[in-house]
Amino acid sequence: MFKVNDNYQKLPGSYLFSTIAKKVSAFQAANPEKTLIRLGIGDVTQPLAPAIIDAMHNAVTEMGNAETFHGYAPDLGYEFLRTAIADNDYKARGCDISADEIFVSDGAKSDSGNIQEIFSVDNRIAVCDPVYPVYVDSNVMAGRTGTYDPKTEMWSNVIYMPCTKENNFVPEFPKENPDIIYLCLPNNPTGTTITKDQLQEWVNYANKIGAVIIYDGAYEAYISEDNVAHSIYECEGARTCAIELKSFSKNAGFTGVRLGYAVVPKDLKCGDVSLHQMWARRHGTKFNGAPYIVQRAGEAVYSEAGKAQLKEQVAYYMKNAAAIKGGLQDAGFEVFGGVNAPYIWLKTPDQMTSWEFFDYLLEKANVVGTPGSGFGPSGEGYFRLTAFGTYENTLAALERIKAL
Amino acid sequence: MFKVNDNYQKLPGSYLFSTIAKKVSAFQAANPEKTLIRLGIGDVTQPLAPAIIDAMHNAVTEMGNAETFHGYAPDLGYEFLRTAIADNDYKARGCDISADEIFVSDGAKSDSGNIQEIFSVDNRIAVCDPVYPVYVDSNVMAGRTGTYDPKTEMWSNVIYMPCTKENNFVPEFPKENPDIIYLCLPNNPTGTTITKDQLQEWVNYANKIGAVIIYDGAYEAYISEDNVAHSIYECEGARTCAIELKSFSKNAGFTGVRLGYAVVPKDLKCGDVSLHQMWARRHGTKFNGAPYIVQRAGEAVYSEAGKAQLKEQVAYYMKNAAAIKGGLQDAGFEVFGGVNAPYIWLKTPDQMTSWEFFDYLLEKANVVGTPGSGFGPSGEGYFRLTAFGTYENTLAALERIKAL
Numbered sequence: 001m002f003k004v005n006d007n008y009q010k011l012p013g014s015y016l017f018s019t020i021a022k023k024v025s026a027f028q029a030a031n032p033e034k035t036l037i038r039l040g041i042g043d044v045t046q047p048l049a050p051a052i053i054d055a056m057h058n059a060v061t062e063m064g065n066a067e068t069f070h071g072y073a074p075d076l077g078y079e080f081l082r083t084a085i086a087d088n089d090y091k092a093r094g095c096d097i098s099a100d101e102i103f104v105s106d107g108a109k110s111d112s113g114n115i116q117e118i119f120s121v122d123n124r125i126a127v128c129d130p131v132y133p134v135y136v137d138s139n140v141m142a143g144r145t146g147t148y149d150p151k152t153e154m155w156s157n158v159i160y161m162p163c164t165k166e167n168n169f170v171p172e173f174p175k176e177n178p179d180i181i182y183l184c185l186p187n188n189p190t191g192t193t194i195t196k197d198q199l200q201e202w203v204n205y206a207n208k209i210g211a212v213i214i215y216d217g218a219y220e221a222y223i224s225e226d227n228v229a230h231s232i233y234e235c236e237g238a239r240t241c242a243i244e245l246k247s248f249s250k251n252a253g254f255t256g257v258r259l260g261y262a263v264v265p266k267d268l269k270c271g272d273v274s275l276h277q278m279w280a281r282r283h284g285t286k287f288n289g290a291p292y293i294v295q296r297a298g299e300a301v302y303s304e305a306g307k308a309q310l311k312e313q314v315a316y317y318m319k320n321a322a323a324i325k326g327g328l329q330d331a332g333f334e335v336f337g338g339v340n341a342p343y344i345w346l347k348t349p350d351q352m353t354s355w356e357f358f359d360y361l362l363e364k365a366n367v368v369g370t371p372g373s374g375f376g377p378s379g380e381g382y383f384r385l386t387a388f389g390t391y392e393n394t395l396a397a398l399e400r401i402k403a404l
Numbered sequence: 405m406f407k408v409n410d411n412y413q414k415l416p417g418s419y420l421f422s423t424i425a426k427k428v429s430a431f432q433a434a435n436p437e438k439t440l441i442r443l444g445i446g447d448v449t450q451p452l453a454p455a456i457i458d459a460m461h462n463a464v465t466e467m468g469n470a471e472t473f474h475g476y477a478p479d480l481g482y483e484f485l486r487t488a489i490a491d492n493d494y495k496a497r498g499c500d501i502s503a504d505e506i507f508v509s510d511g512a513k514s515d516s517g518n519i520q521e522i523f524s525v526d527n528r529i530a531v532c533d534p535v536y537p538v539y540v541d542s543n544v545m546a547g548r549t550g551t552y553d554p555k556t557e558m559w560s561n562v563i564y565m566p567c568t569k570e571n572n573f574v575p576e577f578p579k580e581n582p583d584i585i586y587l588c589l590p591n592n593p594t595g596t597t598i599t600k601d602q603l604q605e606w607v608n609y610a611n612k613i614g615a616v617i618i619y620d621g622a623y624e625a626y627i628s629e630d631n632v633a634h635s636i637y638e639c640e641g642a643r644t645c646a647i648e649l650k651s652f653s654k655n656a657g658f659t660g661v662r663l664g665y666a667v668v669p670k671d672l673k674c675g676d677v678s679l680h681q682m683w684a685r686r687h688g689t690k691f692n693g694a695p696y697i698v699q700r701a702g703e704a705v706y707s708e709a710g711k712a713q714l715k716e717q718v719a720y721y722m723k724n725a726a727a728i729k730g731g732l733q734d735a736g737f738e739v740f741g742g743v744n745a746p747y748i749w750l751k752t753p754d755q756m757t758s759w760e761f762f763d764y765l766l767e768k769a770n771v772v773g774t775p776g777s778g779f780g781p782s783g784e785g786y787f788r789l790t791a792f793g794t795y796e797n798t799l800a801a802l803e804r805i806k807a808l
Contacts (some may be wrong), residue, residue: 002523248480286517
């Protein structure tokens with residue numbers, strides 16, 4: 001008689017964004033006349049840039065001709081894309097990362113969820129709190145997190161590193177040594193980040209205690225301050241302790257296109273065992289490459305035209321971020337983030353819980369945000385709004401919130 | 405100090421097709437003047453059908469306009485695709501499968517590798533021998549397979565069901581009860597299959613012993629005989645014991661497009677636990693949907709034009725299969741498969757091992773095939789050729805082999 005993976009049964013409730021989607025559809029069904037403004041899920045709204053559209057049309061045409069048709073992609077991604085990534089995201093920033101240390105994937109969510117597979121189930125993870133739920137959930141599924149306490153909403157075998165206004169959203173080194181440290185910087189959901197010097201301290205710490213850092217840099221394109229690292233490999237020693245995950249979803253609007261990559265440096269080892277080789281084996285066994293058309297779209301992100309168009313797109317969203325931040329501050333809210341990331345993190349008013357504020361905003365203003373507590377216990381009493389809406393909707397949402 | 409997943413170290417050698425790719429590049433580098441014909445990896449060569457190309461161009465154009473742009477896809481796939489699948493692949497065949505039991509993915513390789521995650525590590529798997537290597541390898545990585553014996557090339561905790569010419573490639577019920585049974589039918593690599601009545605016996609057996617069948621139907625489109633099931637759900641009782649995995653790679657040439665789906669019926673349960681819910685949770689947590697453009701391409705597979713064009717494509721490859729089968733038989737080879745699948749399985753001549761014959765064919769005929777032993781111990785002494793080449797190359801390869 002077959003048995004299931006019991007760890008799944010330990011997961012409380014459903015995936016955060018599925019829950020929100022269900023609540024929103026229920027509200028919409030009950031109130032068909034209301035026009036909702038969605039600043040909840042971190043989904044983009046601007047169309048793909050013309051340079052990317054052109055590249056995709058060309059690639060589609062290639063797929064229709066026998067001479068230029070492309071079947072299975074190379075395991076780790078096409079050379080043209082890996083080279084573009086290595087040149088633009090690493091070499092241009094003085095980071096020592098080569099094309100064959102880059103693994104092209106169908107997105108950072110897959111990589112974030114799958115990367116834990118190559119580690120022992122005995123390893124102990126540390127996460128910023130609040131944080132993107134996939135890190136913890138995927139470790140729950142693997143049986144790495146111990147037992148769940150519904151009162152504290154914490155797992156017994158997860159090290160939480162609170163990031164709140166009290167510590168200026170800068171995580172502190174945990175009291176107990178973790179084996180795997182997840183850092184998402186600039187952070188989702190708080191929209192805050194740390195300086196390059198502070199990140200260097202994390203790299204030093206990880207090397208000292210023999211931990212590996214899973215560095216999620218999905219929001220890197222939104223960094224506006226000079227003293228913030230665009231890659232963890234800007235820090236000395238990161239090649240021996242860090243895996244970096246990157247996404248094309250936020251910098252190029254690929255949420256519905258699906259493309260990302262993981263960097264696993266060849267210097268990252270556990271004794272004699274190369275994590276690069278392990279990840280290559282994982283990729284080769286359970287993944288068959290990102291679509292050719294999508295990899296060509298990724299290449300276009302690094303073309304001159306693509307870069308210029310995407311710079312404008314990022315600026316568009318950051319104008320929204322500034323509008324939300326300023327508008328909410330004017331309305332008396334306590335607001336964080338929004339400078340190096342497209343997320344605004346606000347303190348809920350009147351001691352409301354995060355979900356109370358979610359319902360309040362949905363019902364009274366017909367604005368959808370994301371409850372901070374969905375990202376971890378230290379997110380309770382906070383709320384996330386994204387800058388990924390249209391400018392018009394963003395201003396309209398602000399007016400509705402101010403009118404409350 | 406972090407530790408790695410030690411199970412990876414148990415894997416002998418690299419993934420089969422990576423090994424072949426390396427051998428072939430080494431040969432090509434040493435013999436740049438030789439023109440290789442590749443009938444090894446099961447990769448298609450015909451371009452995408454016009455109906456699919458049109459659908460993809462349209463979808464790309466949509467992605468370039470704000471009004472028609474698509475961001476994150478629904479967790480389980482777009483309704484338009486799931487409905488087309490349910491109607492065409494199931495309802496039209498009298499199978500009771502609804503659209504919300506279908507989970508759209510980026511391909512059957514991912515699904516084949518990931519599906520084991522929702523089962524306990526204590527479960528014991530049974531596989532046909534020889535078989536597609538991903539089933540065993542992904543279970544090795546999860547720690548489900550015991551120890552490897554390099555002499556027999558078998559894992560202590562895997563039940564092997566030999567499929568050889570001695571039993572006419574029909575697996576027998578194992579002596580010990582398995583918990584999870586992988587069936588790939590029509591079979592990769594042997595190109596053989598079993599009748600619907602024989603499949604019904606497997607469904608009865610699984611229901612009787614409480615096992616779950618992972619049914620890989622990637623080659624379904626190539627079935628030409630009437631007494632062969634196109635879906636396991638044509639068998640009575642399959643809803644309580646079977647998960648079906650399907651691919652668009654072989655029927656529509658999507659090896660470089662990446663699309664597949666898994667069917668997890670709501671009746672499939674372990675006690676009170678719904679496997680449908682577990683897979684939904686897995687999908688929601690670790691996957692962000694197949695690209696919109698690719699899902700529109702998948703929809704076009706079921707359009708009238710798409711169906712007609714793909715029927716021709718399948719016929720093209722099956723013409724190759726018939727040519728290979730007939731040609732090799734004429735040349736005195738013992739040959740199997742090729743009737744309900746695009747694979748030809750041949751007995752190596754002169755007691756050669758599979759890898760000896762691989763090297764022999766590569767060096768003497770400059771033809772790339774796949775060594776049978778790479779698919780499991782009972783594949784030793786066999787060799788796989790695929791019908792996915794062009795007709796011209798297929799005939800040329802045959803001439804070269806005959807000339808040996």
